[in-house]
Structures are given as structure tokens and as C-alpha cells.
Amino acid sequence: MAADVIAIDGPAASGKSTIAARIAGILGIPYINTGNMYRAVTFYALTRGVKPCRDRQTETVALLDRLILEYRRTDNGTYELFLNGEAAGAAIRTPEVTACVSQAAAMPEVRTWLLRQQRDYANLGRIVMEGRDIGTVVFPDAAYKFFLTASPEARARRRLGQAGETPADATIRSVAAEIAARDRLDSSRAAAPLRQAPDAVLIDSTELTIDQVVDIIIARVRHADH
Ligand code: CDP
DSSP: OOEEEEEEEOSTTSSHHHHHHHHHHHHTOOEEEHHHHHHHHHHHHHHTTOOOSGGGHHHHHHHGGGOOEEEEEOTTSOEEEEETTEEOGGGGGSHHHHHHHHHHHTOHHHHHHHHHHHHHGGGGSSEEEEESSIIIIIOTTEEEEEEEEOOHHHHHHHHHTSTTSSOTTOOHHHHHHHHHHHHHHHHHOSSSOSOOOTTSEEEEOTTOOHHHHHHHHHHHHHHHHO
């Protein structure tokens, strides 16, 4: 039987998080953001004085033994990421974390460590899971797969509008460059690269509103359910 997962993949700042959260709210199901899990590993390494780049791979991987990551259900019914018992919050979405996260995410041991946890969330019943490799590697048998894209300019513009996620002096150009560099790293790595699953529905949201994208996904899920 297919995993009861709505998989949403796509490149950086393609609107996945906003869309995934809305879908989960409408359907009343958990939303798991796997990018935040890679960010939490990166954040933790940085707080331990380890910049998780290629030549610090051994030290980064060793830190995993001291890290407990879990999505917990909060009072309002949404799922929030906890890092060693504390809510991860906005600290994992700062430009400092963003600058190194793709390098941590390219480490095979980091991916294997997170993969086991990500697969366990299927025990929650139907879920929305968002990331880069959900439809290809985490749940290749997901019941629903979507791949979200938008033009580089639209993505840079959206990211610039997200408070605290870009440096104070950021411009459309600098944000577009950061996004392009991360996409390049994410697409070219050997372990679970960013790529559209052959059976995923491609949605280019450059000219679409959030509501329109949400409507497309909800309509497909409801149609398939009946
Ligand atoms: O929100 P944004 O588009 O900036 O990225 P994110 O979803 O928070 O993911 C941050 C980084 O984590 C990505 O650039 C990837 O390097 C990595 N990631 C991954 O490798 N696999 C996933 N399933 C999710 C994220």
C-alpha cells in the first residue's frame, strides 16, 4: 500500500513551507518540514563551534550522538520541531544557518540519521511532508507527490519578504545568488539530490497566488480520495 503522505518537494524559496502548512491546516493533518531538520543539525553544529563544511564532516557527524530532534504536537494541533527538548523556533532560519545548511545536508551520515526519523512520521497517519527528496527517497511510494517551482526572481522576491531570513543589507540580486548557489549544491550532491520524481505533479507558481496553488493540490488529493 502507498504511504499516506502528501510529498511536496522543490528548490529553495519556492513557497513549499507556506503551501504545506496551509494544506495541513485545511486537511487537519500533521505537517513535517524536513528542511528545518537539516537546519537544526546545522544550527546545533554551529552552536558547538563546528561549521559543518566538508572538512569538518567527522566532527559534524559525531555531534549527532548528542542531538535529539523531534516534532511534537503543540496545543494548537500543529507540529513544532524540538532540539534537545527546546523549541527550535526562528534560530534555525537565520542567514548564518542558511549559509551552511546545504553542506551539512550533503553528508550521507546526516541524511541517513534523519531519514529514519522522517520515515517514522508515517506512523502519524496521513501527513504533509516537505523537502527536497521526499517523493524520490524518503517516501518513493507516497500517495501524492508535488514538485513546486517558481522563477528565480519570484523566489528571491518572496524570500526577501520573509523577516529575519536574509541579511539586513540583502538585495534581490544577493538573495537570488544565495538561492542559486544552494540549489546548485542541493541538485549536484551524490546523496539524495534535489530532483523531481517522475510521477510528481509539477506546479510552477511564478504567476499563481498561494491560494491557487493550495487549491490545485487540495483538488487533486480530494479527487483521488473519492
Ligand atoms: O526554506 P528553504 O527553501 O530556504 O529551505 P529549507 O526547506 O529550509 O531547506 C534547507 C536546506 O536543507 C536545503 O537547501 C537543503 O540543503 C536541505 N534539505 C535537504 O537536503 N533535504 C530535504 N528533504 C530538505 C532540506
